[in-house]
Amino acid sequence: MSTKRNFIDLQRHLKDRTRGAFSAAHTLLPYWHRVTHQWQLESAAEMIHSLFLINHTGDIFLEKHWKSVISRGVCDYFLEVKEKAVEPENVPPVLQTPHHYLISIYRDKLFFLSVIQTEVPPLFVIEFLHRVADTFQDYFGECSESIIKDNVVTVYELLEEMLDNGFPLATESNILKEMIKPPTILRSVVNTLTVLLFFPGSSNVGDKLPTGQLSNIPWRRAAVKYTNNEAYFDVIEEIDAILDKSGMTVFAEIQGVIEACTRLSGMPDLTLSFMNPRLLDDVSFHPCVRFKRWESERVLSFIPPDGNFTLMTYHVSSQNLVAIPVYVKQNISFFETGSCGRLDITIGPKQTMGKMVEGLMVTVHMPKAVLSVNLTASQGNYTYDLATKVLVWDIGKLNPQKPPNLRGTLSVQSGAPRPEENPALDIKLKIQQLAISGLKVNRLDMYGEKYKPFKGVKYMTKAGKFQVRT
């Protein structure tokens, strides 16, 4: 393909030359020479060549190329596979086509499809694509087709800034936001202010330097100023568990994350310590955290980025017994004769540490043969989606005195064989003000700045991948 293009280029070039469009005759000879080589090199190039955004119906609604243009026809390979896969999640993230490799992610009903030409660590690309999606989320509040189309120019500028020649350039939100302002009403206020402060009389946009790129702290923008200095930390834990039929724990562990929101002026240097850091079995950090300090003292010492960020994620060893906040009694059965079945689910509190369980929700992926359901819920509402065969029972708060119950009959397609497997239950729940692992933040100290910030810590427990086998 490239030879052909080169040939066209060459033709045009020669035409230009005969017209005398430019007089760089001395470059002609080496140019000839180069052209013969160019096509061989198409293979040895950058990491990410092109990016296509594709919605779940298969429309390509945005494309960006960091080098020469690759026809969107390359996506056909992907779309073909996507058609075959019933669920979009089942599309393999890495595909091979005769001339390219396609690495894609599926996020928020969108496919981010990158075109690769040479060897590159697949995780590198996947991680980057997710970072792109995160950035969109961060900028526009959501990452949907319509929002991307509405902000296509900003999106394009972001992509331009995030990759240079296919290699990631600026991926830190703090830096990006200095170069490309997020499209909010607030932004225009900030803009006018900045302009007035720094560039009186200049146009809408000042050419202020994004100092972050040049500082030694690449994740924090410079010259942060707030009148109210605040630092909030949310300790959020998710229980991943598999319970078997009888309610025994097959596998359970706790995933934790500390989400931070710091709005602090200047260059604050924070130290966050825990009452019981030994609980943490495995951790990963935002790059701002000083690893050695953690290794030696088990404290988190860091200069935070400005705004929202994930400070750390952690894992609480499954060797420690994981408290399971609710019990689930269930009985789902399909009768051999007659086309029906029974369903009876009761959920009650188990180890809630005296806290209220909220946001309780049960999702059941019914076998395909289940046509409809006729159930009564003692609390909350249920819906059954006939197309996807998903039963959702939204319970809300768990009443410890009167455990909610859902029971009734399932009608099964007549003639269809009795479903082999009982469907698993996915449980969602939330417990405020509790970190189920018992992790406690001890204190937060700030160095490097004089003012006294407002500090806050919040705990929350959620059900992660919490599944009950039936």
Added chain:
Amino acid sequence: MSASSAFNDEKGGSSSVGEPEYGHDPASGGIFSSDYKRHDDLKEMLDSNKDSLKLEAMKRIVAMVARGKNASDLFPAVVKNVACKNIEVKKLVYVYLVRYAEEQQDLALLSISTFQRGLKDPNQLIRASALRVLSSIRVTIIVPIMMLAIKEAASDMSPYVRKTAAHAIPKLYSLDPEQKDQLIEVIEKLLADKTTLVAGSVVMAFEEVCPERIDLIHKNYRKLCNLLIDVEEWGQVVIINMLTRYARTQFLNPNINESLLEEGGEKTFYGSEEDEDEDDEDKDKKAEVATMAKRKPYVMDPDHRLLLRNTKPLLQSRNAAVVMAVAQLYFHLAPKAEVGVIAKALVRLLRSHSEVQYVVLQNVATMTIKRRGMFEPYLKSFYIRSTDPTQIKVLKLEVLTNLANETNISTILREFQTYIKSMDKDFVAATIQAIGRCATNIGEVRDTCLNGLVQLLSNRDELVVAESVVVIKKLLQMQPEKHSDIIKHMAKLIDNIQVPMARASILWLIGEYCEHVPKISPDVLRKMAKSFTNEEDIVKLQIINLAAKLYLTNSKQTKLLTQYVLNLAKYDQNYDIRDRARFIRQLIVPTEKSGALSKYAKKLFLALKPAPVLESPFKDRDHFQLGSLSHLLNAKAGGYQELPDWPEAAPDPSVRNVEVPEWTKCSSREKRKEKKVEKPFYSDSEGESGPTESADSESDSANGSESVSGSEVSGSGSESEESEEGSESEEEEEEEDEEKDKKKKKKELKKKPVQESESEQSSEEEEEERKHERKSKPRKSDSETESGDEEESESESSQSESDESESEAEVKKKKKAAQSKPPAKPVKTDGKKEKKEMSLLDLDDFEPAPSPQVTPVNSFLSSSLVTDLEGLSLSDSVLSPATIAPSSALKSYELLHRITGEGLSVEYCFSRQPFSPDANMVAVQIQFTNNATSDTKNLHMEDVKLQSGMRVKEFPEIELLPAGETTTAVMGIDFCDSTQAANFQLCTHTRKFFVSIQPPVGELMRPIFLTENEFKKEQGQLMGMNEITERLTLDVKCRNEHTIVQRVTTAANLSRVPCGSDKECRFAGRTVTSSSLVLVTVATKEEGAAQLTVNCEKMVIGTMLVKDILQALTQ
């Protein structure tokens, strides 16, 4: 597919075809209705002198570009605005230019001068962005301009511009490979750059332009290793991958000798040496020591160790790609014993997005084949949820299968049982295959699996049944004679199963083992002959096979049937089947012509067939570098760099030596100054830690930068090594001159390798030698210390010991500085607080003296070496344990008092030496003193009364103990890990005394060496009941590390485990008899508060040990 053709087509039709769509474009707002006008309007807007109009136009144009619409005809109008003052407009013009310049080369040239001007701009960002766009315009004619610009930018003041230059290199290279040589020069220059900002980008350029020029890395190797933690995430991935390849060419395979696990531990220690090059003599010596221990000499290159150590923290990165890069580095480069650390991090990634899971699981699957043990503790993390995507399920299944072994197979099979009921049929099929693989690999469960699979044959789902049949067929091939009933069962199934593959499998089985089911098989053939014409091709082939085999074994019953089948086949539509029928007929039916062949037909058809091997598809995938695209696809991707094999002999390590002096020092100093005024940039590796600052931060940490450096103190401690330049930067200004002197001296010393005492290893060796000497010397019993090292330094200096570390430090300094300088520092040291002292000791790292944290390790190692050596020599004399310096800390207990012993007094102590005749025994050293006036004769022991299981190895009889004399003997007692007393009679020629020896619990163990990680890992496995924690307040005298170490090791025979923190002391040992691990942690806090944790499998021992150590620390 060609971009150009597509583009041309588009060009032709775009204006009309694209129009209606354009109307829907939100950016266009649907204002412009006619196609030609549309662009005219945009052009008009671009030509106006209002920035807002220009901006609006550019936004629309970019929106078009984004949607893949052709906007090339606007090029002339857009390119004019390249010099626009408005940055917003300019940015969008750049975006447009980069997209279309290649197609409009001549016009693009118009913009070049703007960029050239931009390259000279005082604002670094404008310089950078000008270079970025200039290099992104793929116009061949400007290659010389680009080259110039890159060269200039490579020496720009601003690291950001230099980074951009690095990015521009591959762009230019892909445009014109002729420039390679010049570009390599630029790369070389940028590789020497010391800023983290540049490092990742330049390595990326290196990888794309000249990955084969490994020589360019040598000089920068250590710097890259040290900078690594501060490089941005993406750069880290590239650097780690490159260094993996580099290490494979430069270092020796650490797993050459698999049995060297213990030495793997020592390697840590050698590696922690910061000294860049061990002299060859040095190595030789080490080799000698090793051969003495009858082992092959493998010594890890310190640079190899440096890489492993500096990449390890990155396992904690939030970026999955970085974690994977480190994991593959460890997999390909680390000694086996250390690879385990990556498992936890990889398992963590399994909670990330499903795409990440997909890639990680592929890699884990490959790793589990080579290193199963690594992931075994995380078995449950691979359990499958019904909501996982199928591809993830199948990969998890693969991992579970690889992890299956005798001990966990029952759990795994139970788990598989739930999977079989899944609604996802592809997954069920994969599960059945997995069961088949478990059954072939683990003989114990083969029958269980087979029975389970047979039950599945009655499953309602045909796919499940079919898959089971196929797997059963494979399993049966292993031992068909045992399972004729299963074959019968399957024969019955042939009526119901419709899946061709399954039918074919059953037929093949019956044919193959027709002798086991002689009655059924002809009947099956009969049925098949009936349905032959309706069968699928593979089934038909198997029917022919079955017929042939039956004909050979049971021709009476089946002759006609066979002929019928062959006749049917003869007229089949498929020529394969026709061929086969013809061929078989010739073979089996004897005619005059065929003769010879048909004689052997039975041999041909019923030859014993080897059972198939069910293998993981991930077997041998690890010849691709893990984490790479090629590995994932199991095929070489374009541009993949092979992972080289380890070299036979290591290339000269000195190539990595950097001329120590000027630049490092100046630069790091500069940097530090900069930092002080600017911002506390901290993570810049150990190299940046400042002892000056740390000393300050001790007293006052209100100011940011100081608190930062405070963190570095511990950091540098934990790293236990300090890069050369790092330690240099630590120096205070005033000490600099002195330092220089020392450095000069050091260089001299390097030239004269005779004076080895400079380097850590060599000093150890020296020590070794001395130890040998000391064997002949009378034993010293008065020194306070435990460890051989300290003891040695003391004996050398004959100093009275006030504080261990202090004296040690002084001694070291004296040794080093003796000739050149009067030891000024020790004086200073004395005046300062203890903590300061530590940092000052760190300072001394430029002369590779071990830092205090490391010391105990060294001392332990050396002493363990001594014991090793001793083990060899022990056979010579039983007494040697006594002569090898048991330290004074050994407490003596009375066995027999002078009065009751009628003049004979006996004391014993636990010598803590291995008891050579029996490793499970505790050595007890007994000292007899004859205070009586007459000689004592025939001292021996008798009538040993022991608890069951205990054993005693008596000391040899002492024939004569003259009056007033003292002698010692050694006996061994196996206490069975209990504190039960050993009772026996001590007999002389005249009398018998009942005596008993009761061991303190601390003597029931022997020290072992663990690395910090091993320790943590082991500790993690000894939680819950096996962990005992106690809070305590330390004795006033016992608030420094050394006293703690000393007291703990006095109380129990444990060895110190190196530890990153100075607030924690860790110890490890194993009980003598059962080799149960004993782990002790003392964590100190303010005000002498401390926490003692003991982890031990044997709870009783743990409880008693806690008591003893508690007592030792609080008194």
